[in-house]
Amino acid sequence: MGTGDTLQAVVDELAQRLDLSVLIEDASQWALCWSAQTDVDDVRLQSILRRGLTRAAEEMIDRFGLRQAQGPVHVPAVPEAKMAPRWCVPLRVDGQLVGWLWVLDPRERIEEADVPDLAAAAERAVRVIAAGSMPEDEDRQLRDVVGRLERGPDAEAARRLTVLARLSDDICVVVEGQSRLGGWRLSGGLTAYPVEAGYEGATSGQPLPLVELREAARRARLTLQALRAGALPARPSWDCLHAWRLVAEAPAELDPAEIHPGVAALRRQKTRDLLTTARTFLDLGGDVQGTAEALHLHRTTLYYRLDRIHDLTGVDLRNSPARPDLDLALRLVAFRDAATP
Known part of the structure; x- marks a missing residue:
């Protein structure tokens, strides 16, 4: 040789x-x-x-x-x-x-x-x-099979990954928005990690079977998008998004104005002041003092804005039964605005 x-x-x-x-x-x-x-x-x-x-x-x-x-x-x-x-x-x-x-x-x-x-x-x-002269090093093979799994379920790629990474056949996977030691790099700055069933706190939520890596990555991306849109979960995890998961899973063809037409009127304004005020007021459960402090507004200015929102949308954010509809429409607008290019 x-x-x-x-x-x-x-x-x-x-x-x-x-x-x-x-x-x-x-x-x-x-x-x-x-x-x-x-x-x-x-x-x-x-x-x-x-x-x-x-x-x-x-x-x-x-x-x-x-x-x-x-x-x-x-x-x-x-x-x-x-x-x-x-x-x-x-x-x-x-x-x-x-x-x-x-x-x-x-x-x-x-x-x-x-x-x-x-x-x-x-x-x-x-x-x-x-002599170690393999045609492909293990890192390249790992990147290949991880890429295949990120594109969709692939039982053979999952089996191959367990062999390359020396993992048990029943290993699960989570995807994190922030990288730490180890793991497999995914597109968009995400990182996947092999974990045991029952692992908690991941961006993608509960661990999924390795073959479902694409779904774990999807959940992580939606979670990060919801956080950028203003979601305030107890933990930055898919499992803690609660009602925001309805927003994240909303079909692309659903127009926020179909949930409540008032959102279109707010979006047509020259500035986002009223849109931001409505979102903040609803997020804080109608707390006038908390909203004024969060937006650095005098209460008189806040009351003026609430009245303008009422005029434009027909919804009194302080006591109208239509508040949940407008809230959901506003969340959907914010979520879509938070999508990365």
Whole structure:
């Protein structure tokens, strides 16, 4: 093995020698590198194009005793799984399984005289792996699978992440708005952390199964948006948003004016003074003194503004039964205004 040897060189040279398609996977059957592919079957396409496993590929390992094999094994075709014949050589470092070398042989061209070439290529791959010359470092693989999970539920990516991060199969995930040590970086400055069930206080709320990382990230983003909109929960967590969750989950097509038309009149004003006064007064439960202090207003000015709000919206914020409707409409306006570009 030369100092510049790589797994890619192993598969390319074996493929050229045999004129067949070659692939190397790690122990969890994650495709690491492959040669040019010709005459591929569904199992190989799934492994390369989708970086995932078919049930046939998983069952094949046990069905043909490949985990226990010590040398090249011929794997016959499995027509019902659209799987062509192939050869497999388990890769072991100090007796521990670290990967697999696969040679797709749809026309059964490999003969007994070719088997030593398979074994030699496998030994060379083992030396590369033992030397640490993997084609992708673990950080890159982690970023890949985390990115897949952030885009949507992906059971194979979740399984792969537990392998890479050495986590238990039942691990959960939360997403925080502020980063701390460890974790996986997400878009928008969020960070995901593996946690046990029952963890409390995360921005995204209660832990979710790892496969639901996207939903945890969505909840964290909505929580942060609600905080920017003026929500004052007991803790900055999805679990503590309470009524604000109705606002956060409101359908995009819902116009705040449909909840109460008075909000449109307030938004048409040249300044946001009346809008801010209405929000503050309602947030403080109609406390005149508290609102005046929060807005640094004289009480006379506050009363004047409350009267103007009444004139424009038809709602007396001090005692009108329509206050909850206007309050909800105002919260929805604030929430949407707080959306990041």
